Amino acid sequence: MGRHSCCYKQKLRKGLWSPEEDEKLLNYITKHGHGCWSSVPKLAGLQRCGKSCRLRWINYLRPDLKRGPFSQQEENLIIELHAVLGNRWSQIAAQLPGRTDNEIKNLWNSCIKKKLRLRGIDPNTHKPLSEVLDQNIGKEINNNNNIKLSPTYKSNEKASVGSNELSLVEAVSSRHPTSASENRFNPVEVSSTSKLISSNGGSSKSLTHEGSPSSCRPCDFVGYFTFPHHNNQNNYGSSPDMGLQAVNQNTTFSFLNQNPEFLQPSMSSSSAIFTAPPPPPTRVKPSISLPSDNSSTWDSNANNSNSSGGGYFDSSAAFSWWPPEAVKSDDPEEIKWSEYLHNTSFLMGTHQASQPATYSEIKPESQSHILSNSLSATSWHHQNHHQQQQQALQASEMYTKDLQRLAVSFGQTL
């Protein structure tokens, strides 16, 4: 294999697209549609291969793209969908209008995975790291009598962590009474463990920042899974050392929560809580202006997006400018997903109205307390850690069951 065959036929440009190239491609597709991608570059006057043109269009030039940062709701949805679909980015992207598979994949790899690990959740299995590591480490010990690092990341990715040391950190920290096995995050202990290990010959590159809160935006600490709990003391997801006491437990936002048929009665009231800060206005037009006959489509899409708080989701409207044959979907599974999601109240606008701005309610100074709180929290969870561990395990089992039910409903396997 190698580069797409058409790329060998003539000297074609690679790398970043110039504004002129963008304009040529945009103008061509706006007027003629893309048709056969392999003929697009020639007809559009571009020194690119069709594959490159297609990618550029899909990931950047498409007028229905939503740009800007992902909202918390979008991230939550991605996590939930990933739990069911795995690394099927295109299917996940299909549920997030205006987002591309590439964008979601990048977000997952650069941000969400890290956040989930900080929460003590294995991003591949969506199970607690301690559970996964216990299994894998046990296997490795049995097989080799010599612990191999990075046993955790075999299922869906090829050593995506890029650092064996990290896996060891997770293994160590997940077994540490005050770390990931309790779904708690203690930046001091994790990072110190990292340094300890890295000084043992490994690179510290990915170690310190994996455990360091300084590399995360404030919202990194808001809005991830919380396991079932009945009081704040045992709230593993919004643990006190993360300054999240302000989280309002009534502001649940969860795909699972919105679909009670997938929930056990005990979960429907307080489990799987997500906080949902209002998404900022995110739609930005590409730098190149569209021909006038399309600008109205842009505006209507933008309005559509804004009015629903996150662009959710009228596919027929979003693709109103698109050739009809490109809009319809004959994939029953896709339709099922769309119907399912749309028939729920999983529309951003619906929820936004009922959600206090939990993120903005967390005062900036509270962020500075995270570190010191984590120190005091150490003694706190020494006292409680056994009870917490049990509750966390029970909770994670319930969560896993929920996901399994969800998966079964769509014929997916976890």
Add this chain to the structure above:
DNA sequence: AACACTGCCAACCGCATCGGG
């Protein structure tokens, strides 16, 4: 100010699948 480090993102690469001849 210079350098190193880190995270993010756009784009590429390789493979799988599909469909037409």
Add this chain to the structure above:
DNA sequence: TCCCGATGCGGTTGGCAGTGT
């Protein structure tokens, strides 16, 4: 049935920008 080109998808990488030292 096989071949081949087109397309789609997921994994990976290179470069840039921001931040820290």
